[in-house]
Amino acid sequence: MDVFWFLLIDGIAWGAAYGIVALSIVLVHTVTRVVNIAQGEYATLGALGFYMALNVGGQVLTMAVCGAHLALAALTIGGNVLKKRRFLLAAEWNLGTALCLALAWVLVAATGGNYWAAALYAMVLAAAFAVIIFRLTVRPLMNASPLVLVVCSIGVFLTMSGLSLALFGAEPRPIAPVSNGGVMMGPVFVQYQSLLIALSSIGVMAALYVFSERTMTGRALRASAVNRDGAEICGIPVLWAGNLSFVLAAVFSALGGLLLAPMITASYDMGLTLGLKAFVGAAMGGLAEYPAAVIGVLLVGTIESFSAFSASSFRDVIVYTLIIPILIWRNAVKPPEDH
């Protein structure tokens, strides 16, 4: 019986970790229609950026990313001037993220790699990448078919994964948990880190749920996904909404990555598995519903931990084959909307 509880708690802990990325995937998909295969890469970036900041590294990377933002902002502003549009139109994201990233790095340097400052820096770094990627890949393909967007996100995945490898190297990086030790929950010992992941996952889900269902901005985001032209006519800035969703998703995924890193060691390829399992879970809700996505990832986590125990070499076969019946069921009950 202890084994059962152990496997269950273990499964839920992993499910919660996938959950944060799964929620990011759902957020990006509901707002921009992009099925972002590269979402897990933001988790990698979060974990490795966190490691880098803990050791007060990354001046060059920070400057390069800020430089890229300033260059993009200059291009945008130049275009605005030529076309006699509002000066700062669409450049505010680049300028804003460059500023935030620089400030976050200053904070890291000033505190000498403080745990929370480093976490903040890692999330801002992921957001900074998200803004660049949105500007370079999603904006030019605003009217493309969902299939083209998927293939494009595969290209982004390859680029980001290669970039992580080039920036941080292939060897895994150990990261200390926020606090060693844990607590006995019934017969099972649960690490504090697992609890933190579960709490963050719940927090992110609650925030997203309230945000998208209850606030005006959240509704605007959803409207721009359902009908882009309609939303545009109603005065919802669709580009702005897309940008916001990319940034929020990147921040959440980075958080998930840096929280998970102490349990698996951070490495350049950690995002792929994380992202794909998050996809399997998110598919449960058709990549469109937050609560169903959470149920999905918890299922993935528990199935994974139980099948690892009883048929370990077939663990991934079982998890990934599971998506087919889920999709067929979902397709019959509530098919994805044709855009």
Add this chain to the structure above:
Amino acid sequence: MARLSLKTTNRSAALFLAIFGVAVAVFAPSYQVGLLTIVGIDTIVTLGLTMLLISGQISLGHASYMGIGAYCTAILARDLAMTPVLALVFGVAVASLACVVIGSLTMRLKGIFVPLATLSIGIAVPTAIVALDWLTGGASGFPNVPEFNLGPISSGGEGRDFAAFVWIVMLLLLLGCATLLNSRFGRAVSADAAHHDMALVFGSSIEYTRLTTFALSGALAGLGGALYAFQLNFLSVSPFSLAAGIHLLIAVVLGGIVHPFGAFLGVIAVTLIEAFLQNVVARSMGLSGAAEMMIFGVVLVAVLIKYPGGIWSVIARIWPEFTFPRSPATQATPAPAVPEVQPVHVEKAAKHFGGLKALDGVSLHIGKGEIIGLIGPNGAGKSTLFDLLCGLTIPTEGSVAILGQTASKNLTRLVRFGAARTFQHVKLIDHLTVLENVAFGAHVTEKTDLFRSMTGLDRAAETRIFDRAWDALRKTGLEELANAKTSTLSMGQARLVEIARALASNPTLLMLDEPAAGLRSGEKRLLADLLHELRGQGMSILLVEHDLEFVVSCVSRIYVLNRGTLLSSGTPQEVQNDPAVIEAYLGMSNA
């Protein structure tokens, strides 16, 4: 100077490449010979994926089927000591079957679900291959695959004859797929990808088209895998992983998703980029893995954004378009025998959507050689009635019989009995010519199969189909536009092409959904003349129209629908003087 036809150009290109390949296989150093074999194998697999994408499907895990073919062949040849050729045939068959089984599960999925499903297949299959280590050798690999032997060809030694063999097979398959896309089956594939409901109405079964494409695509992947097993003598799972599937997709996108030759170009491009990275970048900078991922990623995104047609779009500018010679037959194809039954017999039909009665107790009859108009204000139930007649929906109550057939959900059936329709929102295949679009209308009049279509043995059937298409163009006065792309047509021309396509199916009952919308008055007069001529040949015609003047000039009787019920019917004169009609149209009582 007479321009080369598409067929000649395709064949000349293939012949040139064959001479080139054989020369390399005979004279080049053995490293280049090995490269030739690998390019040939990669092209065969990529071709499978290109065909799938042309048909509007996608597979992110296509390398899995290559792996299934490779392992199957290797296991049969080594562990069961099967003749290599036989093992290869079995391997291809199993891969093809696997693709069909998984395809039959995923083909009903919509939108983003398809890439997700195929993505997980792409992970699950290689993982399963590793997990089945008692059969496949698991992570340590599968050594000692026997040599391939077929007559004088052997994969042993330097493998020069094997390289030439693979290369020739690749070229034959490229040509076969190019021929296939310009055949009856190819038009069905295009129709399914563009407007699948239109494809159904003209008698092309979506299941058949898609599953056949899956079978072909899986077989090509399996063949590539089997050849790969013989070439390397050793198998491991990495060339069949998700990453390999993504590489295939990159090759397809780079080459372009229009012409099968794009697959070859894509493989060449990917091979060149890889060689460049390994020989130049890795040597000077020493980060080949990272650089390779980044460069392929950037190239993929850049091609999608800036050059969505891939490399083929550059070649397409000088490559000839598909044309079919003007039919020498001057006499019209004989009008179909008019059936004994009444063409349309609708008795007290009703259609309810929940509580909404879209149609209630409507009876409508069309006799032989009769033109009937169906009119009514917006929301009157015209579209619902039209859908009932086309078999798109079945009645809640009452009976609908079209050419003696009762209404059923089987959409592909009616056209075989001689019922054809047009679409209010024009549904043509944009990248095909007018002639090819019209030829798709004649889909149901012939039967061909995949093998005959790939080898060009369907010439006789194709000629008969194009005879019908030319005849339909002649009737509708569109001969001059035969080789124009449908995307360049005006609205009026596009509507005429819709009618020509319906005529090509050799119908006895023609159902036209707002054919005059968007037509100029001259065009309307020509259309009216055409309809009278068709009626003279015994055809029954149903017109659903808004343009009352046009309807009155064509029809012998009019049915007026309002709020789901029949408001009035009779000759145009009677209907025009019916006070109920006037009230419904002008919205006031007869003051």
